[in-house]
Amino acid sequence: MAPTSVDATATDGGVRRATATSTADATLDEFGDRMLRDRNTVHFVTGDGGDVVGVVTLDDLKTARGGDHGTTRVSSVMREVPRVDSTADAFDTLSLLNGAGTVTALVEENGSVVGVLSESDYAHAMTVGGSRAAWAGSRLSSSW
Known part of the structure; x- marks a missing residue:
């Protein structure tokens, strides 16, 4: 049967609903630790009010090479x-x-x-x- 949409759970490849979160002010070290612990390479980024303001992924973490991951914030690499x-x-x-x-x-x-x-x-x-x-x-x- 051909797919008719992308609304599904993470196990069958559609819209991922159980995506983990990271705060925008978390450090990249904290995000990296959380990503490994969650075993999830895509995280929602939440702002001060708890609203989702963007996403951050393993690829975004890789773009921050050379910086100080202990002080660089997720907000500097997240994507809207x-x-x-x-x-x-x-x-x-x-x-x-x-x-x-x-x-x-x-x-x-x-x-x-x-x-x-x-x-x-x-x-x-x-x-x-x-x-x-x-x-x-x-x-x-x-x-x-």
Whole structure:
């Protein structure tokens, strides 16, 4: 059966809903320790009020080479990424990501961030079974 969306759990390759968090003022050393402990390479970054303000990944941590990871803050390497509604069309969202020059989007439901979607999630979904034609009109909130 071809995929009809990207709303799924981390185990089947769609929208990852159980993404860990890191505060924007955490040091890169603290983030690295947390990432290893959580075994999760993508973390939401939260601001002072606890709202999600971006994402930070293992790749972002790698870009901070040469700096002092004990004093450099997550806020200096985090990325602000597009936000999409969970009911958004899957290919429109992929087009949005390409146009924004990013491979990651925050997925929202009723104004709250509920997950993260990445290019690798799309690649996995296409591998699981399906073609671009099979995805036409797919919504992020539909099941596979």
